Amino acid sequence: MRILVINPNSDPEMTRVIQRVAMDFAGDRFEVTCLPTPGAPTFIDSYLDEMQSAQGMLSLMREHESRVDGVVIACMDDPNLDAMKEAATKPVVGIAEAAMKVASMIGHRFSILSTSRTSVANHEVLARKYHVQELLASVRYPALHEMELNQEKQYLNAGRAALDEDLAEVLVLGCAGFAEIAGRLQTQLGVPVLDGVACGLMMAEGMVRLKIATSKVGRYLPRQ
Amino acid sequence: MRILVINPNSDPEMTRVIQRVAMDFAGDRFEVTCLPTPGAPTFIDSYLDEMQSAQGMLSLMREHESRVDGVVIACMDDPNLDAMKEAATKPVVGIAEAAMKVASMIGHRFSILSTSRTSVANHEVLARKYHVQELLASVRYPALHEMELNQEKQYLNAGRAALDEDLAEVLVLGCAGFAEIAGRLQTQLGVPVLDGVACGLMMAEGMVRLKIATSKVGRYLPRQ
Amino acid sequence: MRILVINPNSDPEMTRVIQRVAMDFAGDRFEVTCLPTPGAPTFIDSYLDEMQSAQGMLSLMREHESRVDGVVIACMDDPNLDAMKEAATKPVVGIAEAAMKVASMIGHRFSILSTSRTSVANHEVLARKYHVQELLASVRYPALHEMELNQEKQYLNAGRAALDEDLAEVLVLGCAGFAEIAGRLQTQLGVPVLDGVACGLMMAEGMVRLKIATSKVGRYLPRQ
Amino acid sequence: MRILVINPNSDPEMTRVIQRVAMDFAGDRFEVTCLPTPGAPTFIDSYLDEMQSAQGMLSLMREHESRVDGVVIACMDDPNLDAMKEAATKPVVGIAEAAMKVASMIGHRFSILSTSRTSVANHEVLARKYHVQELLASVRYPALHEMELNQEKQYLNAGRAALDEDLAEVLVLGCAGFAEIAGRLQTQLGVPVLDGVACGLMMAEGMVRLKIATSKVGRYLPRQ
Amino acid sequence: MRILVINPNSDPEMTRVIQRVAMDFAGDRFEVTCLPTPGAPTFIDSYLDEMQSAQGMLSLMREHESRVDGVVIACMDDPNLDAMKEAATKPVVGIAEAAMKVASMIGHRFSILSTSRTSVANHEVLARKYHVQELLASVRYPALHEMELNQEKQYLNAGRAALDEDLAEVLVLGCAGFAEIAGRLQTQLGVPVLDGVACGLMMAEGMVRLKIATSKVGRYLPRQ
Amino acid sequence: MRILVINPNSDPEMTRVIQRVAMDFAGDRFEVTCLPTPGAPTFIDSYLDEMQSAQGMLSLMREHESRVDGVVIACMDDPNLDAMKEAATKPVVGIAEAAMKVASMIGHRFSILSTSRTSVANHEVLARKYHVQELLASVRYPALHEMELNQEKQYLNAGRAALDEDLAEVLVLGCAGFAEIAGRLQTQLGVPVLDGVACGLMMAEGMVRLKIATSKVGRYLPRQ
Numbered sequence A, B, C, D, E, F: 001m002r003i004l005v006i007n008p009n010s011d012p013e014m015t016r017v018i019q020r021v022a023m024d025f026a027g028d029r030f031e032v033t034c035l036p037t038p039g040a041p042t043f044i045d046s047y048l049d050e051m052q053s054a055q056g057m058l059s060l061m062r063e064h065e066s067r068v069d070g071v072v073i074a075c076m077d078d079p080n081l082d083a084m085k086e087a088a089t090k091p092v093v094g095i096a097e098a099a100m101k102v103a104s105m106i107g108h109r110f111s112i113l114s115t116s117r118t119s120v121a122n123h124e125v126l127a128r129k130y131h132v133q134e135l136l137a138s139v140r141y142p143a144l145h146e147m148e149l150n151q152e153k154q155y156l157n158a159g160r161a162a163l164d165e166d167l168a169e170v171l172v173l174g175c176a177g178f179a180e181i182a183g184r185l186q187t188q189l190g191v192p193v194l195d196g197v198a199c200g201l202m203m204a205e206g207m208v209r210l211k212i213a214t215s216k217v218g219r220y221l222p223r224q
Helices: A012-026 A047-067 A081-087 A095-103 A117-129 A151-165 A176-189 A196-210 B012-026 B047-067 B081-087 B095-103 B117-129 B151-165 B176-189 B196-210 C012-026 C047-067 C081-087 C095-103 C117-129 C151-165 C176-189 C196-210 D012-026 D047-067 D081-087 D095-103 D117-129 D151-165 D176-189 D196-210 E012-026 E047-067 E081-087 E095-103 E117-129 E151-165 E176-189 E196-210 F012-026 F047-067 F081-087 F095-103 F117-129 F151-165 F176-189 F196-210
Strands: A002-007 A031-036 A070-073 A092-094 A110-113 A136-140 A170-173 B002-007 B031-036 B070-073 B092-094 B110-113 B136-140 B170-173 C002-007 C031-036 C070-073 C092-094 C110-113 C136-140 C170-173 D002-007 D031-036 D070-073 D092-094 D110-113 D136-140 D170-173 E002-007 E031-036 E070-073 E092-094 E110-113 E136-140 E170-173 F002-007 F031-036 F070-073 F092-094 F110-113 F136-140 F170-173
Touching: A002 A012, A002 A047, A002 A196, A012 A031, A012 A176, A012 A196, A031 A047, A047 A070, A047 A081, A047 B047, A047 B081, A070 A081, A070 A095, A070 A196, A081 A092, A081 B047, A092 A095, A092 A196, A095 A117, A095 A170, A095 A196, A095 F196, A110 A151, A117 A136, A136 A151, A151 A170, A151 A176, A170 A176, A176 A196, A196 F095, A196 F196, B002 B012, B002 B047, B002 B196, B012 B031, B012 B176, B012 B196, B031 B047, B047 B070, B047 B081, B070 B081, B070 B095, B070 B196, B081 B092, B092 B095, B092 B196, B095 B117, B095 B170, B095 B196, B095 C196, B110 B151, B117 B136, B136 B151, B151 B170, B151 B176, B170 B176, B176 B196, B196 C095, B196 C196, C002 C012, C002 C047, C002 C196, C012 C031, C012 C176, C012 C196, C031 C047, C047 C070, C047 C081, C047 D047, C047 D081, C070 C081, C070 C095, C070 C196, C081 C092, C081 D047, C092 C095, C092 C196, C095 C117, C095 C170, C095 C196, C110 C151, C117 C136, C136 C151, C151 C170, C151 C176, C170 C176, C176 C196, D002 D012, D002 D047, D002 D196, D012 D031, D012 D176, D012 D196, D031 D047, D047 D070, D047 D081, D070 D081, D070 D095, D070 D196, D081 D092, D092 D095, D092 D196, D095 D117, D095 D170, D095 D196, D095 E196, D110 D151, D117 D136, D136 D151, D151 D170, D151 D176, D170 D176, D176 D196, D196 E095, D196 E196, E002 E012, E002 E047, E002 E196, E012 E031, E012 E176, E012 E196, E031 E047, E047 E070, E047 E081, E047 F047, E047 F081, E070 E081, E070 E095, E070 E196, E081 E092, E081 F047, E092 E095, E092 E196, E095 E117, E095 E170, E095 E196, E110 E151, E117 E136, E136 E151, E151 E170, E151 E176, E170 E176, E176 E196, F002 F012, F002 F047, F002 F196, F012 F031, F012 F176, F012 F196, F031 F047, F047 F070, F047 F081, F070 F081, F070 F095, F070 F196, F081 F092, F092 F095, F092 F196, F095 F117, F095 F170, F095 F196, F110 F151, F117 F136, F136 F151, F151 F170, F151 F176, F170 F176, F176 F196
Parallel strands: A002 A031, A002 A070, A070 A092, A110 A136, A110 A170, B002 B031, B002 B070, B070 B092, B110 B136, B110 B170, C002 C031, C002 C070, C070 C092, C110 C136, C110 C170, D002 D031, D002 D070, D070 D092, D110 D136, D110 D170, E002 E031, E002 E070, E070 E092, E110 E136, E110 E170, F002 F031, F002 F070, F070 F092, F110 F136, F110 F170
Antiparallel strands: none
């Protein structure tokens, strides 16, 4: 089995992080390649960023789809996900979608640990799109006065606040670039901490084994 | 006042229809220009079509925005609407959004008269996005065995079925290209029949007069 | 075009404020007259107040309807709105309904700046009635210890709290009497601040131009 | 204990039916008096009807409240219920509210058997107001071609259709005037058939014994 | 009339409290007996506790059902309620279900005063199950630093916080064992304070008088 | 990796079917054992059936949990799932939960193909529990007059009706015993057809690899 992971931005460092996390999850069960999106911004932060990534993501998928069994879109905004599902004949999974669905099965409410205040609304919009808005306890982001702390410590504090004040029972990392701290946060906080990349691969791998892909009889039209 | 109407497809005939309807609504209160989208498909029918229109729509808006007071996106799929709202400093209105909001104020439930069965899911997705899913009585489309009838007669029958069987109280035309039959359907069916283009212009004109535009403090980031 | 604005209370000063705001919005596009409701309380604050205004509002509308093209009910409780819609053949718009619908199109979530704590529940009930309860970030009202400040300063602080603590992106003024501070709050806070009276007129003007009024085939029975 | 039942219309025959049903439920546990509303229409069918009943209902309640322990509003539109709750210090129960709450506790979904097609929307609006809209399987009304049947037979058929086609598990009679057929329909259809008058009395009696009434700290202001 | 109250735990002291409260509500209108559940834990605090009570509750009900007219399950987790409704031919009422339905009729939003932080999620799950999640203002529990106060004082403070900070208008006691403080809290806080046991009896008594029980045509299968 | 599949009923034939399907999914990636539940009914069809399976399921899980990495509950009613999640330290997945979550990611709406009319309400209750009720197009079951057809043909027809009349885009088999027809239905109907057993294993396998299990800080208490 081969899974293509599309990093919707063009940042090589984030691509390497995602590749490492993806290989770690894939083990020897399947091959996985993470590619950055040509022509995309270095960080996806807005609707315009998503639009700017669209053609590059589509080209990347069309170039590689025949050689892979499934595709993961590795950005917690799930940019252009509906179009990618429509364009592909193989299963396509967004990591936000995947992480929120997993979160919904292992606890009462989850919080998203995100990069900044301006991302809150977009996470809420996605949670509603995926019908889990009632399960979203909060979106937490590092406090301004903690910006001098290292990233892991910032998210540890944000996570603790989500557990203590918002009664979250599960945490979801709000950016594909955070993947490598999931395990340590989970150990320190004592609740499941989900990295979207691994959740996305889990869903994509499963769909390949289930021999299913996006239905093409209504919302998503057959590939043109 | 000047309003730019972007037809997200590249069809000149549909652009002319929209221009006529728009001028009819604008009267002598404001100038209105409808432009087709360069590089877009001739009809928007899918997520990929929407993606293919994106860059052209954005270019069109960026080219003209400084000379207009507001923008209307004239396709009942509201393609790329969030990105356009984000990119603009002037108010941007989608015609599906506008028509559904108007519909919600003049009756209990509305039905959308659409082009085909495959568009049903997409109209439902938009209705939910705009929080009016509980007000959507049905999406009706012409019956296969009526394809030989003229378009107006087909939608008249679909509208009647929506009123009689789904208890709709208001009808919304499901495509910007239908605009010119709204008045006659309304007369024949005895309920409000909404054309999105006129509803979109009404909202855009109003927002210009209210001196408001999309908020840029969270979901939509300031223009980059 | 002529629009009748019914002030559901009997306060002449609030009627004058509404009249000024309404004329300002109407410009030379239409005539507008705001009338107080005979027999109504001087302020609408409760269900009983609304009931006490009902007959006066209906008489006022019946007396003037044949000479106007549309009607706006100018109180943020939208008192007796369903009955007024039913009684009229011309479009009837409530200012709370109008403001909440506009707010839903220009940002992720909105807050209402209201007069007092006891009004919170009623604003929430209306938001749910209009299907925008998920978009209501909060209802904010002046803090008790700020009662000595001037009204504008009180609402400025309440608005800032809504933006900072509740992540509102749009503000809606919670009383028709506040209309004249909307522009200044908008300038100072950097987000759209909606006055219901102007929003109501925008919707009523638009409906007149769209040649639509309340559907009378189900929820609202034809005028008796 | 004494319960006042207000029939919001002025029809003496319907008042007698309600009185009989009410006395039947009250047994010797409490006294009950049903009074018609002076100045009200003979049948409540619309928002204007409700408005026309308002002052009479309020006068009736104010005249009698000091001598009773609770009040039931006996019309399946629950006209002016919020104002009546606000005006009273004793518990006030609407029969639609009561019947829908009981229905929600004894089966998965309920259908309302109503008088006519034009009442459907209003029952739906009330079901949503009471947060049971997801439990409303359908509103059924007698078929036009069955108008020659006696009323009981018409509602028997409507009820059977609700069970067979809409998978309702509980039926609610849509008009206070139907109360006397509840028992026979229940026997013939094999599912609970609820009459609002009895449900309203059950709730009012219970609230009196619980020593509770409408909370007056927010939505409902203290009696003026 | 005879009502069986099943205390799903095996604690004799809590059984006595419930029995006293139940007799107080029943007066001379009906006989009521509260029995503890053999083999059950002494306190129901978790899904496993509920499972451990199941067989004992069922045995108790089967042993007594023929001699009673209705059954109340007296634990605010409503353990095994669906199975008990299915197993019985007489009406079966859960006290959480009953209290939340009563609360929904006497104010805008209610808060539950619960035993501890770990019970919050379970109360929320039940509120959603009963379709009143939008009416649940909060679940409040005694603050850790107040554990030295007597129970009544703790819940008084928790209730005050619910009214002041969460804008609750009605309070619901979160445990059957609290029943005896309802009246005093109500007096001190000035809002309705509901004890589930009394609410459950009110509903069960009413259902017996309405001659209804759980519908057995779909969700609940006939007794086997 | 080892996964324990608990068949909540005691039917050896259905256990064998589930075992075959499970081994087929597991391949050589993990070991899987399906065990029937001692003391359970031969078919789970009601809340009482679920209750009767509870102790056997718990014993089975406690006996085997230390030797496995995850647990799947293989009945489309997800009986006793919350208690099993609470009792385990390893991840526990219900097949209905898993299938509905997968369905929500590959199409607009799904239908469940179920055994009989009386199961409809229970599937609807579960869909709402898992927050996917808006995605449930319908529950379809074989028509009475088709009972003489073979099972596969019956479900083929039910599935076709779901696609044609209810606009489902994905189908979910409503019973663990149907698993072996999923592939053929998918081929014949041209849309994804999900078998819960495979979906449950996919989720359980994934959770094991993600090193997560049910959160134990709120809704689910730590194992006692």
